[in-house]
Amino acid sequence: MTGFLGFAQLCQKVEGVSGSLEKIELVAAFLNGLEDSELAVASNFVMGVVFSASSELVMGVGPSILYEALLRSCGCPAEQISEMLRSTGDPGLVAAGVVEKRRPIGFAAFMGEMQLSIMDVYQRFLAIARASGKRSQDAKVKNLQFLFSGASALEAQYIARLAIEDMRIGVGEGGVRDSIARAFSRDAEDVERAYNLTSDMGLVAIAARKGTLLELGVMLNHPIKMMLAQLGEGIPSALDELGIAAIEWKYDGARVQIHKDKEMVRIFSRRLENVTASLPEIVRAARQIRAESAILDGEVVAIGKDGRPMAFQEILKRFRRKYNVEKLAQQIPLHLFLFDIIYLDGRSVVDLPLTERRSLLENICDPTILAPQVLSGNPDTAGEIYRRALVAGHEGLMLKNPSSIYAPGKRGKNWLKIKPVMETLDLAVIGAKWGEGRRASFLGSYRLGCMDQETGKILDVGWVATGLTDYALAEMTEMFRDLIIVQKGMEVELKAAVIFEVAYEEIQKSPNYSSGYALRFPRLVRVRDDKSLEEADTLERLVSLYRGQRGRGNSA
Ligand code: AMP
DSSP: OOOOOHHHHHHHHHHHHHHHHHHHHHHHHHHSOOHHHHHHHHHTTTOOOSSOGGGGOOOOOOHHHHHHHHHHHHHOOOHHHHHHHHOOOOOOOOOOOHHHHTTSSSSHHHHHHOOBBBBHHHHOOOOOOOHHHHHHHHHHHHHHHHHHHOOOHHHHHHHHHTTTTTOSSOHHHHHHHHHHHHTTOOHHHHHHHHHHHHHHHHHHHHHHHHOOGGGGGOOOOOOOOOEEEESSSOHHHHHHHHEEHHHEEOOEEEEEEEETTTTTEEEETTTTTGGGOHHHHHHHHTTSSSSEEEEEEEEEEEEEETTTTTOHHHHOOOOOOOOOOHHHHSSSSSSEEEEEEETTTTTETSSSSSHHHHHHHHHOGGGGOOOOOOOOOOHHHHHHHHHHHHHOOEEEEEEOOOOOOTTTEEEEEEEEEOOOOOOOOEEEEEEEEEEGGGGSSSSSEEEEEEEETTTEEEEEEEEEEOOOOHHHEEEEEEEEHHTTTEEETTTTEESSSOEEEESSEEEEETTTTTTSSSEOOOEEEETTTOGGGSSSBHHHEEEEHHHHHHHGTOOO
């Protein structure tokens, strides 16, 4: 049994080095020394994930539950915790500080430090995720309190960060994949392929150790990373590239992956969260599919009374709603457009060409839930479909290579998206300001950040005001409430979990922000609920966009 202290020491070391290769070396050596069950858990923990996407368990711990557990476990005044938060801005350091002060009084002195193992911590996290019903908050707090009571300061630091799934050590999915490859001398591409197919890093790590990576494949009820599209330069050049293309509308909606297992249906969002309970009409539509078992890929669109797609924010409401789901479904009805199939009646079809997958899809579903597709190499035909998509209020076109396989998690040239040009960046929301007067209870403007891939640190690039109505601002504030890490006067610091797509006129150099850059005239386009921090734009991209601007007359 490996102690959790060993894991915490690893995290401390990884946090202390800045190069990604050094980080990978350290993680690889650690993973190598673990037993299988610990290996599975630690492979997720190290990237700040407690349960893999396929497990269906979620922690449900925000900063407020965390601080309550710390308060109860140390008995120190709430003021002291707030002060530590204000000065460090880091829940992990606060937990370490609190635990440091706690000793050697009270309950903890009685228990002593418990020598927690990695699996002890995981078991407690399981209990936290499984707590449900009215008293679930209290149960979560008690379980965390128990962990803090037996932890050393260093352990507490990483227990706290894990509990809110915000590790801050600069190791993401890519880092863990490379560490697993290194630890067990496997090809990084095989590790990546296995992860894209299973979305379960623990399973992948164990298979890497055993040498069975290539045996892992698509599994019913396990979400698969979705195939992604690259931005095409326009219809003529995309058709030059593809020759004949499978042309579809690019719908303005939200991606879904549907797993049908006889009567049982599971739906996963673009971020592979299980959203089945929020989408009853899509579950009903999926039950009509004429197959014993299938995994299908598509887009859901909220169609308004005028027949046009509603704003993306409306769809998000549907995806988040847990109560009164049917009532909201009447106000914001969703329509399903399927465009791909991944698995049918017991076998994976990812390696079949698109045209063959399309025939299978057409055989098993009603045309009303199928995205229409035209095979053509003619720019005029594609141009006309593009025009109609935009008139109908959708985003543009998808031009797909008819002979391409389904490549999970890959953004390649086999799917090209064509849409009107607008400069946007996907940036993490890392802070916000309370409004004034009538808007004092709303978070009105938001601080944006991007990750420096070299160090794993999130750096700020300025602020964006939303231009939203009071009603929408209230909703936005609710979305962020549980992500507040610390309150500093009129400002709050937020866990970087929400991504904004922000349009701007120009990127400028700026000494005012830690990234060294600022956006001129930033404007919120939409909340990218389909993107995680890892998929947001990085400092490297910001810098390369900035350099690319020079041609348009900007000075360095
Ligand atoms: P983007 O998010 O801009 O990278 O564009 C890719 C997204 O477009 C996918 O993740 C889908 O959610 C969405 N989409 C809409 N229509 C289609 C379609 N016909 N085929 C594939 N993706 C589509």
